[in-house]
Each structure stands twice: as C-alpha cells, then as structure tokens.
Amino acid sequence: MKIVEVEAMVLRQPEVRLIGDGTQDCCIVKVKTDEGIVGIGESQTSPFVIKAIIDAPDSHVRSRGLARIILGEDPFNVERIWQKMYSETSVYGRRGVVIHAMSAIDMALYDIMGKALGIPVYKLLGGKFRDKVKAYASTLMPEAEEEAVKEVIRWVEKGFKAVKVGWGPLGHSVEQDYRFMKACRKAVGDDVDLMVDIGYGGDRRKAFELARLLEELNIYFLEEPLSPDDLDGFAELSSRVDIRIATGEKETTYFGFRDLIERGKVDVIQPDISRVGGFTEAKKIASLASAKGALCIPHCWSTDILVASTLHFIVSQPEIPYLEFCVWPTPLRRFVAKDPIECVDGYVRVPEGPGLGIELNEKIVEQFRVA
DSSP: OOEEEEEEEEEEOSOOOSSSOTTSEEEEEEEEETTSOEEEEEEOSOHHHHHHHHHOOOOBTTBOOHHHHHTTOOTTOHHHHHHHHHHTTTTTOSSHHHHHHHHHHHHHHHHHHHHHHTSBHHHHTTOOSOSEEEEEEEEEOOSSHHHHHHHHHHHHHTTOSEEEEESTTTTSOHHHHHHHHHHHHHHHOTTSEEEEEOSSOOOHHHHHHHHHHHHTTTOSEEEOOSOTTOHHHHHHHHHHOSSOEEEOTTOOHHHHHHHHHHTSOOSEEOOOTTTTTHHHHHHHHHHHHHHHTOEEOOOOOSOHHHHHHHHHHHHTSSSOOOEEEEOOOOHHHHHSBSSOOOOBTTEEEOOOSSBTSOOBOHHHHHHHBOO
C-alpha cells in the first residue's frame, strides 16, 4: 500500500468571533492510498496555515511541504514517516504549527492502518483498559456570576460529574474569579469536580493569589494561570500550592513536554492529539508523564475527529482519568461525523469500528469548506 494523495480542507463557519472557541474553523486532512483506503485526521489550530504547510512546494531538502514528503510511503511506516516529516521540515519546523500539521497526517495514517486491518485504532496503540471514559463538560465562562452558576448546573443536570469553565472574563480579576467559582461550588456541591481554565495567564502574583484562594474550593485543577513559556513560574507555583496546576495544550513534541514536566514541575499535562504530533508522539509523552508522576489529561476541543482520536488514546492508557468533552454547540463541533459522539450519564464510549471508527458527514464538509 502506498500514499498517493494528501488533501487538506479548511472548514469555517460564516462568522468567527475572537473568543476562546476553537470549533469555529478547522483543517481536516484526508490521506489517500492506492488501494482506495482513505484516512482522516485534523489539526485544531490556524487551518489556513496548516493547509499551506501541507500543500507547500519543495524549497530544499530541509524545507519541504508535508504532502510531498510522504507521497509514495507505506502508511504502516508511521515512525519512519513521522521522523521524515520532522527532519525534512527542520528549517521552519521542529515545534509549533508544523507539528500541528504533522499531527493531522499521523492521525490519518492510524485511521488507514485500522481500516486496512479491520480493527479500531486503540488496538494499534496496545489495546484498551476500558470501554468508556469519564468526561468533564468543557465550556466557556459566562460574563456574569449568575450565568456562570446556571452554566455549571446545566451540565451537571445532564449527567456530567465534572465541569470545566474557561476563558471569558477569567484572568482579569482574582477576586472575581474566586467569587464566580465559589458560587459554582456552592451550587453543585462537593461531589462534582470543578476545573478552572484561565486560558493564558501571565502575572505570577495573581496566579499565586488565585491558586491559594481556589484551594479551599477543592478545585480539581487550575489550567494555564501563567504564560506557557514561564517554566520557572510554573515550577514555583506548583511547589507553593496544593491545587493541581495544569498546562500543555499549546505545547508540541516530547521535548516540549519534557521541559514542562522536568523544569516546569506541572501536575497535569494536556497534550492535544491534533497538535502535539499525533498518536506517534502522544504515546511517548504519556510514557514520560507516567514515569515522572505527572497526570496526563489530553486537551480536546474540536470536531469528533479529535474526540474519537482522543478516546482511542485514552482507553489505551492506564492512568488518564478524564476526557475533555467540549459542549460548545457549533456545527463543526457537533456534526462533522455522520453519527456524532455522545456523552451519556457522564461517560463516553470509544468507537469500535475500524480505524477511528467515525465517518465524515460530507454534507457538512461541503457546506462549511472554504479552501
């Protein structure tokens, strides 16, 4: 079997707002083979940039477009292909958006292998520890305290035993952040795990003050209270507070997560399968986290392509407690797959079909495709 074509498709809803919602657009990648098997993947990042990286013509031996690098390769040679993509983009890659693009291709290769063998991806990853995964409802923080309480209650009443609120007004005022979360905790009681996502912090003093206040509310983790590059700040914060400190959705490769764990001393790492380097790199990151005593809870805020991929990855690992389940109701989040993945009583089942176990809704792809 050989790879004969790589198609990068940009999907985008008509109106895109500057809010913390990554489901307003996406880049879906199809990797096609000479045997007619097509694998799908996605990258949850700036989709036009991903398409440019995949479609780019060759510049020279270490500055090539990804499609040209992998044409003619056997899709089962995933490690070889990953290293080839990494090496032959090393002038402009090695981190960031090139790894995001590689993630979509790697995801599609696993989908191809699973379809060719007639098995789900989790079996390619070593098998499964469980059939379903506990999910936390991941939503954006409303602007008003009363609305924040209603939002949290809404998802608890739908069966979730954990809820994360993020972005929105968070990070501007320590007093307000604490007040909002105190009200949410009072509303749902002590049996629900609550998570807080600042989105992109920066001020160490505010981060320390907020973490101290949130300790008394039994918050499950505090996410991204500092800049993702402030490794010294993360190390200091983690050593001074009892609340778990989480970060990593913006990080790529094993090397980036090695720094977060060893230098940043973070308690929870959050690799995103569609950004970190796909399954091939995520496996290595999870092994590192386990060896170093860090908790791994992947970031997952995009279409059902990413949700399915994350489920396959989680069930193949022994120690991942939660799936992040984005409940934001955009069409790309909900309807890219013909049969949307649902959360029932706080749990999500891993797809059991060949490959990723989902099929694209081509009508939605056609409706929202812009490039």
